[in-house]
Amino acid sequence: MAEREVDRSVSQTVKAQLALRDQLLSGSLRPGERISELQAVETTGASRTPVRMALVRLEEEGLLEAIPSGGFMVKAFSERDISDSIELRGTLEGLAARFAAERGVSARELEPLKECLAAIDELLRQVPISVDAFSSYVTLNARFHALLTELSRSPPLIRQIDRASSLPFASPSGFVMAQSALPEAQQILIIGQEHHRVVIDAIENREGARAEAVMREHARLAVRNLRLALRNRTHLDLLPALALIKSATD
Amino acid sequence: MAEREVDRSVSQTVKAQLALRDQLLSGSLRPGERISELQAVETTGASRTPVRMALVRLEEEGLLEAIPSGGFMVKAFSERDISDSIELRGTLEGLAARFAAERGVSARELEPLKECLAAIDELLRQVPISVDAFSSYVTLNARFHALLTELSRSPPLIRQIDRASSLPFASPSGFVMAQSALPEAQQILIIGQEHHRVVIDAIENREGARAEAVMREHARLAVRNLRLALRNRTHLDLLPALALIKSATD
DNA sequence: TCCCCCGCTATTGTATACATAACGTATTCA
DNA sequence: TGAATACGTTATGTATACAATAGCGGGGGA
CATH class of the missing domain: 1.10.10.10 (Winged helix-like DNA-binding domain superfamily/Winged helix DNA-binding domain)
Incomplete structure (x- = not known):
């Protein structure tokens, strides 16, 4: 050699x-x-x-x-494994949002989140959204979730969220891509962005319960859309993570 | 050799x-x-x-x-790391309880949980509880939590709860032992047992939100008591897991 | 006297050799 | 002809040898 x-x-x-x-x-x-x-x-x-x-x-x-x-x-995953993983992740992110809200976050710490939010707003102004813009969206969305997780200032929680995201379909990028398979993709992205806006607002106003609730709803939206996407399997090749799904979907 | x-x-x-x-x-x-x-x-x-x-x-x-x-x-853990880990675990167990309630559980599956509950009731009848009985309690309590987790029928969630419990102070046994350091230990065990009773009732009646809420409360009780126990550090030698705690508590 | 550089040592990362267990195949016996 | 057993092959678990790096100490120079 x-x-x-x-x-x-x-x-x-x-x-x-x-x-x-x-x-x-x-x-x-x-x-x-x-x-x-x-x-x-x-x-x-x-x-x-x-x-x-x-x-x-x-x-x-x-x-x-x-x-x-x-x-x-x-390892092989069933469709339910996948939706449970997404809901699990949403629950953990909900806890992170609540920690952030309850423990307080300075304006300076919130700044990058707001920049992210604004950048996504800019992208979503395109109708319909271009492929390039969608790809930027995936990156920005992942960044938003990562920043939000960090705001909890809880290393054990951050670690656990990372672990929960290591399953590719449970990661922010993963479920966004799954959602993109749907015809109503753009509306879904807009609703998701509204969730992002609400969670920041809730954290700013130190409303822990509200911050937590909206992140969980965010995940439930993703679960619902993943189910829909798996039904009409168009563009599912966008989601290489589904390579791990077991025969239940066939 | x-x-x-x-x-x-x-x-x-x-x-x-x-x-x-x-x-x-x-x-x-x-x-x-x-x-x-x-x-x-x-x-x-x-x-x-x-x-x-x-x-x-x-x-x-x-x-x-x-x-x-x-x-x-x-690895070294701060006191907050520990309480966050307990709350994290409670959140995951809450999700497990909700899954169990929403997805339904047969009477036969609930049987072992109820046996566990009854056995703990029996132990708590002693006032004050003996050392032997307390040790049985630790085992039974761990069993109860494990069985409850299983009821979710969600492998990803079960896996994640196991991971969250691998930190010794976040495991059911760990926090029970921490609580035992307090003078009001017996009252605390009785309250905890009430939580156990409520979660089973909620699951039987398919009240997902209630099942989830009580498990989260269960964890919050543990966090509160751990804080108290760390303040008046009596019998903390009962908790070898604290070997990992960092100097923040000194 | 203090600081910097060079070299040594100790510990980790990597490669590979060896042993053992499991699986597959072929042969033989019923 | 089918099934069971034995043997061989292959892959994994374990041990150890080798290489490279990082940390430390000593010595020399400023």
Whole structure:
């Protein structure tokens, strides 16, 4: 293997983890399929030790499942698993919003959130929204959710929300993309943006219960739309995360 | 190493994980302290590979923290981290209770919960409660919470609750033990038991919102009592988990 | 005397060799 | 002909060797 170039700026473990995650989310590995360590070694270029570490991390992340007799398989998710994961995430974000509201947030901390909000407003002014603008929306939306989570100032909660978002379909980007499959996509984005506006207002006015309620509603909207999107499966190829969905939807 | 007896019924990785966790929770490793792999190899009897796997798992579990330059250190928790973790767990259990109520639960599934409830009632009849009875209570209470979580029938949620409970002070046993440090311990247990009774009633009557609310209140009670217990620090040695608390409380 | 640089040591990250267990296949016996 | 067992192959779990980096200490120069 004379041609192996080792990039020491990032560990082999991390590289293997990223490469394997890509394979999982792109669907080149099928749900239920056993992961061969040797095959992973070949595709990632790392040796067995870092590959094994990456597999352990991906298992903890929820993308893989340990096989009792040894090794790992690609985890499969039902439609209900997905909607539960989204609702779960919404519940945690609701708690984060409530913490932020109850504990108080300075105007300076709220500034980036408001910038995000304004940027999204700008994008949504286009009717219909362009593909580019939609892609910007996905980024900005993810940023909004991340900033909101940070406002809770609660490391354990932030950590848990990160874990809950590691399942790709439960991440903000994931469910936005699922919603985009619907004809009423633009209206949905507008309603979501209204939720964003309300949660900031509630936090500013230190209304914890209201802040929490709107984030939970935000997630319920996402669940409802995901269900609809799965019914009329148009553009579902937009959502590579669905590579992990199990046969229940077929 | 002729004397090394290898028990092949359980992997070296799991053994190392258990041994290291014991060390962490018993306080033989101090918060902030770097974990030496070689030292871990000596104390656990496993070789470096399984030790490293165990370290990765303990990091994902939240007991360790990766050091950027390499290796792991014992994670330290503030008092707020702990109360947030308890509230977080209560929020998730609230969601589980709501799922159970909304999705419906058969009488047969509810049976073990009711048995648990009755057994705890029996224990609480003693005034004051004996040490043995208290220890049974801890076990039964943990069982009650585990059964309730299962009732949600939501693997992603169950998984997340398990993760949230892996922090020892956030587990049902953990916070019960913290509460036991208070003089009004018995009254607290009685109130907690009332919460248990209400959540079952709410689930039976399919009142999702009520089931959720009572579980959240249950956690808030625990948070309040933990704060009290940390103020008048009597019997805190009952709670080995506090080995991980950082100096904020000193 | 203080600061900087060089080198050493210790510890981690990585690779690989070895052992063991599981699975598949083929052969044989009923 | 089918089923069961035995053997072989393959993959995983474990151990260890090797390499590289980071931290530390000593020595030298300003």
